[in-house]
Amino acid sequence: MTSLAHxxxxxxxxxxxxxxxxxxxRQALDQLPLRIATFEPGHEITRQxxxxxxxxxxxxxxxxxxxxxxxxxxSIVSFHIPGDIPDLQSLHVAEMDVSLTALTKTRVxxxxxxxxxRLCAQSAAITHAFWRETLIAGAIAKEWVVNLGQRDALAxxxxxxxxxxxxxxxxxxxxxxxxxxxxxxEQLGEAMGLSTIHINRTLQELRSxxxxxxxRGDLEALRxxxxxxxxxxxxxxxxxxxxxxxxx
Amino acid sequence: MTSLAHxxxxxxxxxxxxxxxxxxxRQALDQLPLRIATFEPGHEITRQxxxxxxxxxxxxxxxxxxxxxxxxxxSIVSFHIPGDIPDLQSLHVAEMDVSLTALTKTRVxxxxxxxxxRLCAQSAAITHAFWRETLIAGAIAKEWVVNLGQRDALAxxxxxxxxxxxxxxxxxxxxxxxxxxxxxxEQLGEAMGLSTIHINRTLQELRSxxxxxxxRGDLEALRxxxxxxxxxxxxxxxxxxxxxxxxx
DNA sequence: AAGGGTTTTTAACAAATGATAAGTTTGACC
DNA sequence: GGTCAAACTTATCATTTGTTAAAAACCCTT
Numbered sequence: 001m002t003s004l005a006h007x008x009x010x011x012x013x014x015x016x017x018x019x020x021x022x023x024x025x026r027q028a029l030d031q032l033p034l035r036i037a038t039f040e041p042g043h044e045i046t047r048q049x050x051x052x053x054x055x056x057x058x059x060x061x062x063x064x065x066x067x068x069x070x071x072x073x074x075s076i077v078s079f080h081i082p083g084d085i086p087d088l089q090s091l092h093v094a095e096m097d098v099s100l101t102a103l104t105k106t107r108v109x110x111x112x113x114x115x116x117x118r119l120c121a122q123s124a125a126i127t128h129a130f131w132r133e134t135l136i137a138g139a140i141a142k143e144w145v146v147n148l149g150q151r152d153a154l155a156x157x158x159x160x161x162x163x164x165x166x167x168x169x170x171x172x173x174x175x176x177x178x179x180x181x182x183x184x185x186e187q188l189g190e191a192m193g194l195s196t197i198h199i200n201r202t203l204q205e206l207r208s209x210x211x212x213x214x215x216r217g218d219l220e221a222l223r224x225x226x227x228x229x230x231x232x233x234x235x236x237x238x239x240x241x242x243x244x245x246x247x248x
Numbered sequence: 249m250t251s252l253a254h255x256x257x258x259x260x261x262x263x264x265x266x267x268x269x270x271x272x273x274r275q276a277l278d279q280l281p282l283r284i285a286t287f288e289p290g291h292e293i294t295r296q297x298x299x300x301x302x303x304x305x306x307x308x309x310x311x312x313x314x315x316x317x318x319x320x321x322x323s324i325v326s327f328h329i330p331g332d333i334p335d336l337q338s339l340h341v342a343e344m345d346v347s348l349t350a351l352t353k354t355r356v357x358x359x360x361x362x363x364x365x366r367l368c369a370q371s372a373a374i375t376h377a378f379w380r381e382t383l384i385a386g387a388i389a390k391e392w393v394v395n396l397g398q399r400d401a402l403a404x405x406x407x408x409x410x411x412x413x414x415x416x417x418x419x420x421x422x423x424x425x426x427x428x429x430x431x432x433x434e435q436l437g438e439a440m441g442l443s444t445i446h447i448n449r450t451l452q453e454l455r456s457x458x459x460x461x462x463x464r465g466d467l468e469a470l471r472x473x474x475x476x477x478x479x480x481x482x483x484x485x486x487x488x489x490x491x492x493x494x495x496x
Numbered sequence: 497a498a499g500g501g502t503t504t505t506t507a508a509c510a511a512a513t514g515a516t517a518a519g520t521t522t523g524a525c526c
Numbered sequence: 527g528g529t530c531a532a533a534c535t536t537a538t539c540a541t542t543t544g545t546t547a548a549a550a551a552c553c554c555t556t
Contacts, residue, residue: 075398092380095484131382134383135337135340141390142315148397193398446544448506449505452505
């Protein structure tokens with residue numbers, strides 16, 4: 001079925017990483033109506049205050065979740081990669097408390113709320129997989145609280161790079177501690193609570209210590225263990241994935 | 249039934265705020281084996297790295313959730329109040345990624361995982377209520393990311409006070425923008441990513457502006473609207489509670 | 497009521513980060 | 527290949543916050 005390869009396939013693979021599915025569940029997922037949408041860089045997929053009738057599963061591209069702050073500012077609260085369902089909470093919360101924005105050209109699978117609810121009603125495993133997906137987001141958010149609250153700029157950025165590489169490795173989008181991570185320094189600043197200028201200083205420092213290379217959105221950890229040490233990175237909090245997924 | 253008033257009662261009231269329960273569900277909750285535990289201030293209820301077989305519903309007292317950081321430091325990631333189930337994620341994630349600590353003398357209801365799982369299997373509504381509870385924690389964490397990343401010390405502390413009062417009002421533990429909030433300035437610092445000294449400076453400033461009074465753990469917002477403005481506080485993110493709960 | 501530990505307060509100085517401004521590179525488009 | 531806007535870099539100075547040290551207030555126990 002091409003719909004499996006090109007449609008719900010990534011979603012099924014994602015859920016398989018969260019929980020074991022049986023054939024019925026796989027089939028129910030495969031029979032989801034396929035609505036696929038494409039967004040250009042910078043476009044808002046869902047806006048803070050919206051009351052969407054669907055969730056979004058990222059198939060290709062990178063997104064950010066952000067909140068509006070004070071007068072005209074915005075704060076990036078998380079980055080999302082293929083396989084993520086960044087707005088799953090909208091199943092339970094009518095009004096979006098965040099915006100979802102495409103950072104690159106992004107293909108997403110739209111899952112109507114009613115379809116998702118039917119899936120949950122049919123299968124406790126799928127319910128738990130979805131729940132787990134929201135718990136992963138929560139665990140990452142808690143780690144961001146630590147990162148922003150306790151670590152200086154150098155450690156903070158190092159930690160983000162470690163987290164990003166670790167997450168991308170799980171979905172096969174990073175090899176050898178190398179990945180595409182197409183965010184601008186300004187966006188990095190909005191995410192890390194640092195000015196663009198200070199992000200730049202920090203990147204130079206990471207580069208001059210030989211820890212990373214970072215050009216045109218291509219990120220490489222040159223000395224992984226040292227980068228982890230600088231960023232005080234322990235991937236445990238990402239292990240919300242079940243035991244058979246190994247994180248390093 | 250005294251067990252309702254003194255045992256699962258607060259839990260039932262909590263879940264009623266998340267979702268509508270029918271009689272069967274109320275009864276199933278009321279028949280939960282009641283294991284109640286008491287913890288003294290400073291004691292760890294659950295430790296990072298534990299693999300608990302139960303969840304904890306706070307009945308009385310205040311707790312913090314914290315993560316160990318770098319060498320010997322710790323970061324408070326959230327505060328919890330009566331009605332909260334701070335470690336519900338342990339249902340899905342074997343190993344605790346955080347510690348749960350009593351800030352005051354605390355009474356908690358222990359819910360065995362097997363009982364919680366049975367409840368979820370029996371009732372989709374209870375599953376959704378639990379899921380929702382974890383989503384609330386996630387929404388608060390995202391707002392903390394914003395708070396730590398984007399706001400200066402004064403706004404940050406003002407925001408925390410607003411959030412705390414708003415949450416305590418929902419469970420009837422704050423009237424008139426006044427509540428008990430028994431944390432030390434050191435703990436406030438661990439939560440807000442600020443040194444104790446700077447917390448102190450910030451509190452003085454909030455006091456001298458006539459925005460709050462704060463003595464011996466008794467907090468009062470003297471000018472609520474102004475405090476909200478200083479803290480850039482918009483309670484929307486707490487509205488994960490259903491529509492019939494009104495937040496101001 | 498006295499003592500001792502914890503918590504809060506004050507002060508002076510140091511370090512990290514932000515703001516402003518201006519120059520440089522890059523990449524998309526014509 | 528030239529032009530323009532966005533992104534990145536560099537420099538300087540201002541501000542916020544951290545650090546250290548010590549004193550004062552508070553609270554619990556005796």
